[in-house]
Amino acid sequence: MNFLVKYWDKILILFFSIVVVVLAFSFAIDIKAKEIIDDSLAQAIVVFGSAKALNAVISLAQGTELDLPFLTVAIGEVLDPINDLIEQFSLIMLASMTSLGIQKILMAFVTNKIFNIVLVFCLTVVNIWLFLRFKKDERVRSLFFKITVILVFLRFAIPFIGFVNEVTYHYFVKPEYNIEKLNENIVKAKDEVSKVTNETIMQKQQSSFFDKVVEKFDSAYYSKKVDEYRDAAEDSSQYIVDLITVFVFQTILLPIIFLLVLYYFIKGIFNIGR
Secondary structure, three states: OHHHHHOHHHHHHHHHHHHHHHHHHHOHHHHHHHHHHHHHHHHHHHHHHHHHHHHHHHHHHHOOOOOOHHHHHHHHHHHHHHHHHHHHHHHHHHHHHHHHHHHHHHHHHHOOHHHHHHHHHHHHHHHHHHHOOOOOOHHHHHHHHHHHHHHHHHHHHHHHHHHHHHHHHHHHHOOOOOHHHHHHHHHHHHHHHHHHHHHHHHHHHHOOHHHHHHHHOOHHHHHHHHHHHHHHHOOHHHHHHHHHHHHHHHHHHHHHHHHHHHHHHHHHHHHOOO
16 A cells, blocks of 8 residues: 555556557557548548539639620630639649648558557566666656656557547538538539530520521620529539638638647657656
8 A cells, every 4th residue: 555655646647558559459440540531532522623623614614605705705714713623623632632641641650569569568668667776867767757758648649530520520520511511512513514515505506596596696695695604603613712721720720720739749748847
């Protein structure tokens, strides 16, 4: 009993070390974290594909009536801002997918058997040092302890990012910005723009020579086409902005916060004892 009272802090560190080793080699946390990152990456790829598909049909719509320059300009005035927004969104999605890819690499690094073996070795040495002291070992012991703490932090903090993303999305972001529904709306907008373009092409192919001549001087025809394109694409801008908000928050802002926490954590650890 006296031994427990006297060495309770060292026993607590020993118990914590055993828990860390068990969790590290059970991979219970890591498997779920990897699934979350894989699902997020797959979702990002789907959204990126939908945005590029919308970009393609808008580009096609802008070049549908090349023989009528003023019509092309009119359609461009309606669709160019959306096209520009999609191009910016594509860059953000590339950054998001890159961030998720880096998270996968980091996950593979900290869950590797070699990393776990190094971690176990460090924890073992630290626990031996708790009960055995050597001459003039203060500096080495302090440095080794700090490195071990950082390794433990990295081992579980990186998988923890996936859980933070999952919790924040489902409980705080999804009610307002549902990625699945927003992507469905992007696909619907793409289908609507494509439908108007196909109808325009079909109408042009089926029109007689006289009808085509009349259309050249029918301003109502052009106004109608512009309105059709505006109606088909008017909501897509808001959907894209919402998706930008979600992916910037999840895959860019949160990892940056993690890097800042990691930086100040390591800085704080190495400042201990100064």
